[in-house]
Amino acid sequence: MDVYVEAKGRKKTEDKFDLPQGTLDLLIMRVVSLGPIHGYAIAQRIQQVSREALQVQQGSLYPALHRLEYKKLLSSHWKPSETGREAKFYELTAKGRAHLKIESENWTRLTDVVGLILKGTVEGL
């Protein structure tokens, strides 16, 4: 997935970096797992939680949401938002919850291992 996320406060040339495959999905699912939420709020939440480091572009967010919904990891329904306007709220399905659990564990393991190697001494390698 050619998702990129802009990191704020840096120079334009450096602020684009590729999120590893599937990472955005993971972030989205994590945010959605906290309760029904609409697309705009998801973007806001990721931005806040990452302390403004990550800004998810609409062009990446919505295709990802639609794909997750198509894969039946998310379900959606329309209801009034906090401003009173109708918005599309996403929710994790049972399948999505299971998927999130596995993927989070995988991610943790992967980053641990990668970190281990990157920080390891020459002798350790």
Add this chain to the structure above:
Amino acid sequence: MSWLRRLFTHKQLESELDRELRFHFESQVADKVRSGIAEGEARRLTRLEFGGIEQIKEVCRERRGTLWLESIARDLRYGVRTLRRTPGFTAIAVVVMALGIGANVALFTVVRNILLKPLPYHDAGRLVSIYERDLRPGHPEWSPYLPVDAGSAKEWQQAAQGMAEMAFVSPWQQYNVSAEGGKLPERIDAAWCSWNFFPLLGVEPALGRVFSADDDRPDAAATVVLSYSFWKQRYGGDPAIIGKSIWLNSSPYAVIGVLPRQFFYSTKMWDTHIQAWTPLMREAPGSLLANYEDHEFLVTARLLNGTTFPVLIDRLRAVQKRIVAAHPKPAVHDSVAGMPMLDDVVWGYKTPLYALLAATGCVLLIACMNVAGLLIARTAARAREQAIRNALGGGRLRLIRERLAESTILSVSSGLLGLALAWIGVRWLVHARQDMPRVENIHIDGVVLSFAAGAIVLCTLFAGLIAAASSVNTRILSALHESSRTHTGGRAKAGFRRALLVAQVGVTVVLLVGAGLLLRSYERLCGVDLGVPVDNVLTMRVSLPVVQYSKPEQCVEFFEELIARVRALPGVNAAGLVSTPPGEGWGGDDVMSVVEHGSPNQQGTDMMVRGADPGYFRAIGIPLLSGRVFRGDERLQRANVAVISQAAARVFFPHENPIGKHLRDDFSGQVVEVVGVVGDTRWYPSALPQPTLYWPIYGNDYSVATIVVRSTRDAASFALPVEKIVADLNPNLPVSDVMTLRESLHSTNLSYEFNAVLVLTFAFIALVLAAAGLYGVLAYLVTQRTTEIGIRIALGAQRRRLIALILTDGLWPALLGLAVGLVASGTIVRLIASMLYDTQPLNVAIFATVAGVLMLIAVVACLVPAWRASRIDPLQALRME
């Protein structure tokens, strides 16, 4: 939600997507406003951050998984729209391809039903037909497959035990069915068969039973099995017929069964519908059954447990070698040949049908190439649009898909039209060619429909991909340049079309050559001299049942009375009797030798034998060359005189006068004196005249005769009066095979005419398409070069030289195609050699004519655009940019 449902809820999904994104947008704007930015500025900033909202939607659609279907639908919609914009082009393309597809599907239907479908018998793949053959010199080469004598057949059956089961049929039998219950008497085609014939084929009767071994004995009661159509037609499909008796040749036969409707029997030797079957051993005279020289039977065998066909044939050849050693007579054949029964049934139809299918294939190919050419031209005309789209990031694949969508629409609509045409075509074919075996079962079925679908897919891919291939190569910049200022534009693309044209012209040439050869064969055949004038001659057959006319005197008396009364009819110029008139079949042959030339054991020579009355020669118009014809009193015991044909005189009496010499029938021992020599006739239009002997039909055991009536006016009008005379003499006698000599000629020439006309039609279509292609490419080139030509004219180029320039440009592919086509024809025509009559496959005149016609058409097709180019007004041309 399945993708299918998503597709159908397309509208709703789209509006939801729109609402969702809009909500996001508005929320973002609202946040900005809250943080103190003015609303207008907030919107602008948000829009900047958002990027293209349509792009986001597109990616979402893609992720949704229905895009491929949606885009196909869209491509098709575009395709329909573009095609509708040029109705002329669309109509031409559709009609051209529909003709091609229709012809192919129709021919394939025929090929499948006649050549490919297994015979309607049990395990038909194991059924074979076995014939005799004679490898010794001097035997007529016209047929490597000869019918079998009962003696050999019996020995074969013994020898093949455990390898194959054999059944015997003698299909050239006829019976007179007596008038009964208000029905007219009728003469029917019948066959004798051994009792195991139907079980061997695995045919179950529709009604009653088939023969048992007990029916198939000389002393058995008379039984008959009827064909379905005869039962329907004469007995109204009455099931109570089983067990009743019908009168055949004035004797009662018990009807024991009716064959199923789909049953049919046909071989290369016999393709007339057999209306009744009788058991062989009961019907055939004993003398015939122990005989090795009288070849009256066809053998059908079923290969048993793993025996292969060559093994069986080898075994039988060994047997036949023994037989010919034991019976060293010229009429005993020395070898055996055979073929799968299916090949036997479709004998003589295989090559022509495959040739026709190949011809229709060529037409379709040409049609596809034409449509591809047209699509290329349209693509080329839109080169700038394509280049711009390309520059803006339109994928190449997308462009190919659009071409394919267009060709899909064209192919599918022409396929549907083609199917309709094929349906009509098949109906016509069935109607026009009742002579073909299994023709009554021809219909369009699932396999044919799949064939049609395959043809449509092939057309789509062929036309679409060629067109697409030529557009994809476009270099963006050069395309943009080309269509603006470079004036030799579009030449590379035309190169592609030219290559297509070469192929197209080549195929057309092959078709034209084939058509030319077939047409010439047909013309040769129509020009064949039967040996007699064919106009205003009516022939009709009467046959006297042996039971009622057991003594020769009775037959002679009847015939004499009959012909005298026919001659007395007003308007009849001359009338005669003959056993078989010219052009109406083999009629019978015998081995004869010249008495004056030596010992009785000397090998005789085969010749045709005919019975004739004294008036026959004048009536049919065979010229008397020397001596005399029969006299009225040369009848019965005094019927031992003969008139021979010129060919017979040449063969039997090379350097002497045949008059007064004697011929002996090697089979019966009868000796006849030659009293006259008459002109040659042909027994079949495409067969060479055979040596023929005529002897008096009054005597010599003739109970069947053909009445020949010659008049100065329409001979067909005598059918009724003559039938009346016959009914007057004996109300139970049927009259059969009523036709004029010209009709019978026409029916035998039918297949030649049919092939020639069809292939000529295809060749004509191909020629028109090729001409259209030539014209199209050149016209396109001229349009592309308008500016250049304008400049040339402005600079003083002569119009005549311009014409020559353009003309050579256009004629090149035609010349090249012509060369390719002529070379290809040289090899291909050999394949249709068996369909030709008296025509060499490599006929220089035909090849030259085809070359001439093609070049003429090509010049005409190219002249129009060339002339138009020379009329270009330089000012106009330059202003056009």
